[in-house]
Amino acid sequence: xxxxxPTKRVPDTDQRIxxxxxxxxxxxxxxxxxxxxxxAIALEEAVRISEESSQPVEVVAVGVGGDEYEEQLRTAxxxxxxxxxxxxxxxxxxxxxxxxxxxxxxxRESPNLIIMGKQAVDDDANQAGQFLxxxxxxxxxxxxxxxELVEGGLRVDRETDAGIETVRVSLPAVVxxxxxxxxxxxxxxxxxxxxxxxxxxxxxxxELGLTIEPRIEIVAMEGTSSDRQCERxxxxxxxxxxxxxxxxxx
Amino acid sequence: MxxxxxxxxxxxxxxxASRCALxxxxxxxxxxxxxxxCLLLGSGLDEVAADAARFADVLVADDEALxxxxxxxxxxxxxxxxxxxAFDLVTAAATTFAKDIVARAGGLxxxxxxxxxxxxxxxxxxxxxxxxxxxGAVNATVVLHGPVQIVTVRPSAYEEAAVKxxxxxxxxxxxxxxxxxxxxxxxxxxxxxxxxxxxxxxxxVVSGGxxxxxxxxxxxxxxxxxxxxxxxxxxxxxxxxxxxxPNEFQVGQTGKIVAPELYMALGISGAVQHLAGMKNxxxxxxxxxxxxxxxxxxxxxxxxxxxxxxxxxLIEKLDGD
Ligand SMILES: Cc1cc2nc3c(=O)[nH]c(=O)nc-3n(C[C@H](O)[C@H](O)[C@H](O)COP(=O)(O)OP(=O)(O)OC[C@H]3O[C@@H](n4cnc5c(N)ncnc54)[C@H](O)[C@@H]3O)c2cc1C
Numbered sequence: 061x062x063x064x065x066p067t068k069r070v071p072d073t074d075q076r077i078x079x080x081x082x083x084x085x086x087x088x089x090x091x092x093x094x095x096x097x098x099x100a101i102a103l104e105e106a107v108r109i110s111e112e113s114s115q116p117v118e119v120v121a122v123g124v125g126g127d128e129y130e131e132q133l134r135t136a137x138x139x140x141x142x143x144x145x146x147x148x149x150x151x152x153x154x155x156x157x158x159x160x161x162x163x164x165x166x167x168r169e170s171p172n173l174i175i176m177g178k179q180a181v182d183d184d185a186n187q188a189g190q191f192l193x194x195x196x197x198x199x200x201x202x203x204x205x206x207x208e209l210v211e212g213g214l215r216v217d218r219e220t221d222a223g224i225e226t227v228r229v230s231l232p233a234v235v236x237x238x239x240x241x242x243x244x245x246x247x248x249x250x251x252x253x254x255x256x257x258x259x260x261x262x263x264x265x266x267e268l269g270l271t272i273e274p275r276i277e278i279v280a281m282e283g284t285s286s287d288r289q290c291e292r293x294x295x296x297x298x299x300x301x302x303x304x305x306x307x308x309x310x
Numbered sequence: 311m312x313x314x315x316x317x318x319x320x321x322x323x324x325x326x327a328s329r330c331a332l333x334x335x336x337x338x339x340x341x342x343x344x345x346x347x348c349l350l351l352g353s354g355l356d357e358v359a360a361d362a363a364r365f366a367d368v369l370v371a372d373d374e375a376l377x378x379x380x381x382x383x384x385x386x387x388x389x390x391x392x393x394x395x396a397f398d399l400v401t402a403a404a405t406t407f408a409k410d411i412v413a414r415a416g417g418l419x420x421x422x423x424x425x426x427x428x429x430x431x432x433x434x435x436x437x438x439x440x441x442x443x444x445x446g447a448v449n450a451t452v453v454l455h456g457p458v459q460i461v462t463v464r465p466s467a468y469e470e471a472a473v474k475x476x477x478x479x480x481x482x483x484x485x486x487x488x489x490x491x492x493x494x495x496x497x498x499x500x501x502x503x504x505x506x507x508x509x510x511x512x513x514x515v516v517s518g519g520x521x522x523x524x525x526x527x528x529x530x531x532x533x534x535x536x537x538x539x540x541x542x543x544x545x546x547x548x549x550x551x552x553x554x555x556p557n558e559f560q561v562g563q564t565g566k567i568v569a570p571e572l573y574m575a576l577g578i579s580g581a582v583q584h585l586a587g588m589k590n591x592x593x594x595x596x597x598x599x600x601x602x603x604x605x606x607x608x609x610x611x612x613x614x615x616x617x618x619x620x621x622x623x624l625i626e627k628l629d630g631d
Contacts, residue, residue, distance in 0.1 A: 071444070073445075073582075073583070077444040077447035077448060155423070156417075156420075156421025156422070156456075178409075178564075181444070181445065181563070181564075182444060183443050184425070184443055184444070184445070184563065186413065186425055187413045187416065187417075187421075187425060190381070190414040190416070190417055191413065191414075191416065191417035191421055192417070193382075194385060194414045194416075197491070198493070199493035200382070200414060200494070201494070202381070202409065202410045203409075203410070215497070218410075219557040219558075220407070220410075220499070221405050221406045221407070221510075221558055222501050223499055223500050223501025223502060223558055224499070224501075224557065226497040226498050226499075226500075227380070227494055227495060227496055227497060228494070230493045233493075239547065239564060240557065275420075275421050275454060275455055275456050276422070276423075276452050276453075277452060277453045277455060278450050278451070278452050279438065279451050279453055280450070280451040281448050281450045281451070282449055284442070284446060284447065284448060284449055286607060286608045288594070288607075288608055288610055289610075290596075290606045290607065290610065290612045291612070292606075292612045292613070293613050295613075296620055297627065299595065299613050300624070300627055300628065302611050303572070303595070303611070307572070307610065307611075309592070309593050310572065310628075
């Protein structure tokens with residue numbers, strides 16, 4: 061079995077995000093980057109499946125981006141991916157084009173399963189996995205909080221607005237991860253050292269026979285800030301008074 | 311623009327979130343001299359079709375094969391209806407239903423999609439869509455390029471559509487069940503009945519954070535206060551991860567987005583990911599033992615202290631009236 065895990069490089073979630081001088085993007089000069097947290101969960105799930113399976117399972121991490129991406133792909137290797145593949149692009153790629161590039165990777169790699177994050181915490185689009193499943197005409201199980209290999213496919217618990225939904229999908233399939241699926245491991249020092257020695261395979265858009273067709277054009281970006289003034293009250297009585305008589309919400 | 315709204319329903323009525331998306335669709339139809347058509351999918355839809363027709367013309371895909379909302383089938387039907395130049399824009403409320411199903415339909419329709427739109431403008435024949443990115447740290451204005459534009463809107467950002475003077479038409483569409491994909495099987499939905507309003511629809515939301523130590527305390531403190539106020543209960547991710555609250559309680563960047571008249575954040579620190587889900591509430595109250603907790607930066611009223619003492623006092627004093 062082969063599991064493909066597409067990953068994205070995103071700013072560390074603890075950082076303050078500011079708009080860059082161009083007014084169209086964010087200022088990345090001071091930002092540390094990490095593997096998108098949902099993709100780390102996807103990697104962990106794939107590695108666990110490979111560890112628990114009696115059959116050999118190959119986990120292949122994929123990134124779409126420039127040279128700077130190597131660091132995150134090394135993290136993926138250190139977490140237990142067998143191979144890492146970088147699809148080289150020189151500018152940010154929207155979910156549609158990520159999905160199209162991944163289709164090409166799927167054609168070359170023929171995985172049985174794709175596990176990826178439900179959303180990247182930079183653009184918060186929540187689209188790429190669904191687009192990919194649509195383009196491949198594969199089943200999808202999005203927002204997974206539990207994945208079980210069963211006869212003929214997977215049984216997946218999905219986190220929905222109404223509660224936990226359970227679906228069964230045949231393979232090959234696309235699964236997107238939610239927060240509760242697992243807790244990603246920290247890579248051990250020896251595995252980080254081993255990961256450093258591995259080669260990261262590279263593929264260009266030309267090799268994949270694809271030209272990027274941008275679908276989303278950002279025409280403006282602005283920072284948001286709260287202009288609320290917090291009134292500190294000293295007692296429950298005062299709080300009730302404010303809510304009743306000033307805000308008039310209770 | 312010819313706009314197709316993918317409506318969610320409970321078998322009898324359109325969901326509030328869909329009526330808000332319809333509010334967006336109606337505004338855009340007026341601005342572009344266009345039209346709005348509502349698409350319903352499911353099985354046994356007569357009653358909900360009549361409800362939907364109060365708001366717009368309705369297309370009904372009513373078939374046993376569509377009984378459960380499985381992404382492969384639903385997306386196929388949506389793409390068949392919206393494709394081939396029939397519609398210019400497909401819209402829906404940004405719920406997990408749409409994130410799963412409408413996004414897949416978006417993949418079949420060319421991928422020009424904007425998620426979780428909070429405002430829009432029609433200017434120089436272009437649709438400008440505003441959407442949050444980076445957990446709401448920035449708002450981007452985007453333009454979509456593609457054969458069909460797919461837009462999910464944040465329900466709290468748009469007013470619910472009003473009933474029309476004259477009901478719309480209802481038209482059944484043929485569903486070729488045998489031709490639909492069949493590789494996702496719905497097995498069931500486990501939801502926790504709280505008997506309280508839905509967190510995205512409630513006028514008041516009472517949310518608890520890591521300060522709350524277990525489910526009993528959550529019910530005794532957050533639950534009781536919520537009931538006293540006729541409120542919904544929510545929580546931070548910390549409590550969902552700890553198994554104290556179910557996943558559908560999570561408010562935030564990767565949970566539910568709420569904007570009630572009153573939001574009470576009790577023992578919640580105010581991480582950006584949580585703020586992304588509640589900072590547009592009209593009035594925000596924070597109770598936290600740490601006077602420097604970031605939640606106070608977005609609150610209107612702040613009270614420093616122990617939730618285990620202050621919530622019972624609050625309940626008692628509200629009860630006493
Ligand atoms: C990819 C990603 C997505 C995320 N998505 C979400 C999301 O959608 N929603 C979300 O909420 N979080 C989300 N998070 C998690 C978020 O970063 C925070 O970890 C989380 O919101 C913290 O929850 P909390 O405020 O309850 O807990 P903490 O940060 O631990 O805060 C607890 C607070 O309670 C106070 N406190 C403790 N005891 C008492 C007491 N007795 N009385 C009064 N106050 C007390 C403390 O002072 C503290 O401020 C996400 C994180 C990541 C990385």
